[in-house]
Amino acid sequence: MTQLLVGAGRAEVGSSRVEREGALGDAEDETFRAKVASAAGEGGERVRPKLAGERADSREPAAREKPQLELAAILGSAAQPRPARPFARRQGTARAPLLKWPGSKLPIVSRLVSLAPPRFARYHEPFVGGGALFFALRPNMGFLGDVNAELVNLYCVVRDEPQALVAALDRHVNTREHYYHVRAQAPETLPPVERAARTFFLNRTCFNGLYRVNGRGVFNVPYGDQAQNAFLQPHLILGAHRALQGMEVRCEDFEACEARVRPGDFIYLDPPYAASLNGGPAFKYQPDGFGEAEQHRVAHLFRRLHERGGLILASNADCALTRSLYRGYLVEPLAVTRFIGGREERRGLAKEIVVRNYRAAGGLFAQG
Numbered sequence: 001m002t003q004l005l006v007g008a009g010r011a012e013v014g015s016s017r018v019e020r021e022g023a024l025g026d027a028e029d030e031t032f033r034a035k036v037a038s039a040a041g042e043g044g045e046r047v048r049p050k051l052a053g054e055r056a057d058s059r060e061p062a063a064r065e066k067p068q069l070e071l072a073a074i075l076g077s078a079a080q081p082r083p084a085r086p087f088a089r090r091q092g093t094a095r096a097p098l099l100k101w102p103g104s105k106l107p108i109v110s111r112l113v114s115l116a117p118p119r120f121a122r123y124h125e126p127f128v129g130g131g132a133l134f135f136a137l138r139p140n141m142g143f144l145g146d147v148n149a150e151l152v153n154l155y156c157v158v159r160d161e162p163q164a165l166v167a168a169l170d171r172h173v174n175t176r177e178h179y180y181h182v183r184a185q186a187p188e189t190l191p192p193v194e195r196a197a198r199t200f201f202l203n204r205t206c207f208n209g210l211y212r213v214n215g216r217g218v219f220n221v222p223y224g225d226q227a228q229n230a231f232l233q234p235h236l237i238l239g240a241h242r243a244l245q246g247m248e249v250r251c252e253d254f255e256a257c258e259a260r261v262r263p264g265d266f267i268y269l270d271p272p273y274a275a276s277l278n279g280g281p282a283f284k285y286q287p288d289g290f291g292e293a294e295q296h297r298v299a300h301l302f303r304r305l306h307e308r309g310g311l312i313l314a315s316n317a318d319c320a321l322t323r324s325l326y327r328g329y330l331v332e333p334l335a336v337t338r339f340i341g342g343r344e345e346r347r348g349l350a351k352e353i354v355v356r357n358y359r360a361a362g363g364l365f366a367q368g
Contacts, residue, residue, distance in 0.1 A: 098158065098240040099151075099200070100209025101130025105270065105315065107337045108352075109136045112268075115332075115354060117311045120266035123247075124310075126254035127270045128155075134243070134268075141246040143260055150187055150199045150219075152251040157196035159244035162237050168197035169232045174205050179223040204231035255301055263309030271298045273317040292321065299325035306357045306364065318351040330356040 097106060105112055109132045116137060123142030125134055129151070134144065146152055157165050172178065183202060187195050203209065206221040214220050250256070254271070261267060272290040295316070305312050316322045318333055336350045358364050 096236060096239065097130045097132050097135050098154075098236060099130050099203045101132075101203075102209075102211050103270070103272065104130045105132040105336075106130070108334055109133055111334065112313070112315075112354070113137060115313060115356065115360075116268075117266050117358060120311055121262060121264040122266070124257050124261060124265060124267040125270070126252075126257040126267075127272070128249075129270065131155075133270075135240070138243045139247075139266075142265075143248045143250065143257060145250045145252050145254065145257060147251065147253065149251050150195070152249055153192055154196040154199045155240075155244060155249045157193055158237060158240045159247065159249070161193055162241040164193045165196055165200070166232065166234055166237060168193050169200060172197065172201045172231070174227050174229060174231055176223045176225070176227075179205055183219060201231060205229065255297065258301060258304055258308070261305055261308050261310045264311070266311045266313070267305055269298060269302060269312065269314040271295065271316065295321065295325065302326065302329075302355070302357070309364070310357075311364075312355075312357045314355040316353055316355070318353045322353060326353075326355045330359070332356075 097104065112133050113136050116133070120139075123134070123137065123139035124145075125131065125143075126145040128134060128144040128146045131144065144155065172182065179202070182198055185198060187198055190198060202219065202221075203211070205224055205226070207224045210221045212219070212221050254269075257267070271294065298314070298316075302312055302314055314326070316326075323331060332354050334352045334354060336352050
């Protein structure tokens with residue numbers, strides 16, 4: 001398959017990102033508040049930069065009376081975050097995920113954080129999705145992967161071009177007509193920034209935050225009828241931009257992560273759950289689906305990563321198959337509240353398990 005890969009970008013030598021964020025975080029947040037207050041008090045029409053394909057005589061929709069704040073003024077010229085010290089992760093307040101996402105671990109992210117190794121080298125998440133655990137841990141360096149090219153492109157743009165993304169999002173308006181116009185666009189024909197803006201806009205304005213594709217891989221979720229929602233939240237993009245520094249983001253099959261794992265790395269595996277595993281319904285997040293055969297592949301990958309010395313945490317449905325696949329490792333049941341689903345009966349409590357190959361005190365767990 002064609003691989004979409006964008007590197008982690010430039011890094012500077014110096015103190016750890018823990019120290020940098022402690023020094024700059026408050027100052028940047030204070031600057032953000034000042035810019036918001038200033039923008040609210042200024043009159044006149046703001047001039048937006050022209051984007052790719054925009055006509056010189058284009059006009060904003062009449063429904064947009066107050067333009068949303070651009071991120072360029074918030075970011076300013078702050079230095080790029082610095083590289084991590086070995087076996088460290090950033091500390092501080094967890095960031096909210098950038099997107100709503102099916103199967104999000106946000107309801108149990110505090111529990112997952114408590115189960116993560118207190119110290120590790122690099123972070124790997126080959127099924128990143130909404131990235132709830134990633135944004136909570138904010139690791140200094142590592143690799144994020146997913147087979148969803150729209151998702152991967154969005155994360156790359158947020159990491160590298162947040163100002164351009166906000167400018168592109170400022171052209172959108174939360175109406176039913178505009179939603180279906182944007183949904184009908186072929187994303188592969190758009191430049192990366194506008195493609196990312198489309199993904200973000202649809203995610204924030206679609207029905208119940210659902211992601212679903214048809215057999216041709218085309219996003220087909222209806223409009224959410226929540227025109228009052230402010231879909232553009234610059235502070236959320238800023239937080240994700242900070243968190244993604246030092247991360248490589250790849251569009252690839254999940255097994256590709258194996259070659260990059262070194263002893264002491266932390267790997268979080270959160271594959272899509274097959275409906276047949278627990279008798280519940282499932283949404284089609286990718287054209288070819290994710291079934292029982294893929295669950296066996298994930299379990300085999302878990303064992304190979306264990307042999308490489310990786311520290312592995314995995315989430316899955318709680319059923320006979322998964323308990324059999326991960327026999328010999330530490331398995332803990334969890335009840336997860338689901339808020340995303342096409343119908344109300346698809347929401348509510350779901351039974352899941354978390355699997356580890358390491359003990360909380362450190363060291364790999366020897367299989368029995």
